[in-house]
Amino acid sequence: MEIIKIHHPYDPSEIYPEDIVLILGFFDGVHRGHKTVIEAGVKLAKEKGLKAALMTFNRHPAFVYRKFDPDYHYYLTPLKRKEALLEQTGIDILYEVDFTSSFGTLDPQSFVDQYIVDWHAKAVVAGFDYTYGKSNQANMNTLDQYAKGRFEIHKIQEQLASNEKISSTRIRQNIEQGQIDEANELLGYIYETTGFVIHGEARGRTLGYPTANVLSDPDVYMPRIGVYAVKMCVNEEWFDGMASIGYNPTFGYRKDISVEVNLFDFSQEIYGENVRIKWVKYLRDEENYDSKEALIAQLVKDEEDSRAILSKVKINQI
Incomplete structure (x- = not known):
């Protein structure tokens, strides 16, 4: 897995020059729900004969979008731990974008143009609740209007366990309540x-x-x-x-x-x-x-x- 660190605005020479399948998400915890998204992206890349690239951020967007929130000050997987877990998923390229105010305030069209199209993405894979643009202006349901037919869009539906969504928030709640067995089950590891x-x-x-x-x-x-x-x-x-x-x-x-x-x-x-x-x-x-x-x-x-x-x-x- 190649790790490419990106700071906005980036130099085009930093970007992998060939076509890719791009997987989008913050992926704190790299839990079972995340792995379903990533596996779908890796599988699609193999079918298309392309590299599977994943974009994540060096810090949670909450630091830029809103005031201090204790739930997002502490990570299930700090960056180095996340890298180790993602390396086991089969992705070829890991883009780590510095989440700064200049990046976080991009309008949706600029984000799509600069961070999807200009990254040579022929397909995008993300969870149903993925958002982008300043203060979560846009989501997977609006991506098509910004894509303008330039890449495929694959939206992965929510993954459930005991009839509830598998999420980083749910796992944090389990850990906070001493339900470490449940947290480990949702994570898929200890x-x-x-x-x-x-x-x-x-x-x-x-x-x-x-x-x-x-x-x-x-x-x-x-x-x-x-x-x-x-x-x-x-x-x-x-x-x-x-x-x-x-x-x-x-x-x-x-x-x-x-x-x-x-x-x-x-x-x-x-x-x-x-x-x-x-x-x-x-x-x-x-x-x-x-x-x-x-x-x-x-x-x-x-x-x-x-x-x-x-x-x-x-x-x-x-």
């Missing part, structure tokens, strides 16, 4: 966050459960407060464990939320290491225990539950 290991208070060692304190990527959407069965990647190797997101109420509330991961059968020093965490299953809420002994008893049960859950999980390296 939800992942990244960060690096920092020094914590080392309290877990006194309990017999030493933890890696992870400072998470500030742009990624974090699961809700609670305890989870997880897998964590350290130096390209995956380990089973359990993680706590919260304030450690038994020992007095912290100012900031912490992410602490206890890895099973693990004794390495990993301060400063970049890590990936796959959130497999939500176990329970964060609780305030009357004693250290009560907390340890719960941690023993959490470990037993996590080991049983994780023994059945086959890890996908992507």
Whole structure:
């Protein structure tokens, strides 16, 4: 997959010079609904003997179109993660457009002329709810009037799960509510966050459960407060464990939320290491225990539950 980064206005020499099938969308999460759109575009490109190109943006359009919205400040898939997932879809070219005010305020006709026709698109594939032009002026139902017969239009209908639309918003809601199983089902893979290991208070060692304190990527959407069965990647190797997101109420509330991961059968020093965490299953809420002994008893049960859950999980390296 070739990645081409575009800043408006672009130099025509940056654009792939031959005909393409162009797939359009922001694709945060690259979830099952997105994959249906992308698969349709890749299949069409193969049928036509053309390259499959996908256009996405380096940041969500909400930053340009409206005031700060917390739902769009945090991503299911930051750009590097999105690139890794998209590379598995079979597309040939990934166009990453800087979503700036100059790009975001293009009128619909200019967008179509400069970012579809001038990119040599012979067909466009997008979801039914794709919009373009300043403040979402135009959509897939109006694309034909701007296309003027210069390319085919393939609109992919909404994809459903349990009679509801598969969407990034729905997945965020699942994650926020601790419904990580449902989120993973809609994504089609295990939800992942990244960060690096920092020094914590080392309290877990006194309990017999030493933890890696992870400072998470500030742009990624974090699961809700609670305890989870997880897998964590350290130096390209995956380990089973359990993680706590919260304030450690038994020992007095912290100012900031912490992410602490206890890895099973693990004794390495990993301060400063970049890590990936796959959130497999939500176990329970964060609780305030009357004693250290009560907390340890719960941690023993959490470990037993996590080991049983994780023994059945086959890890996908992507």
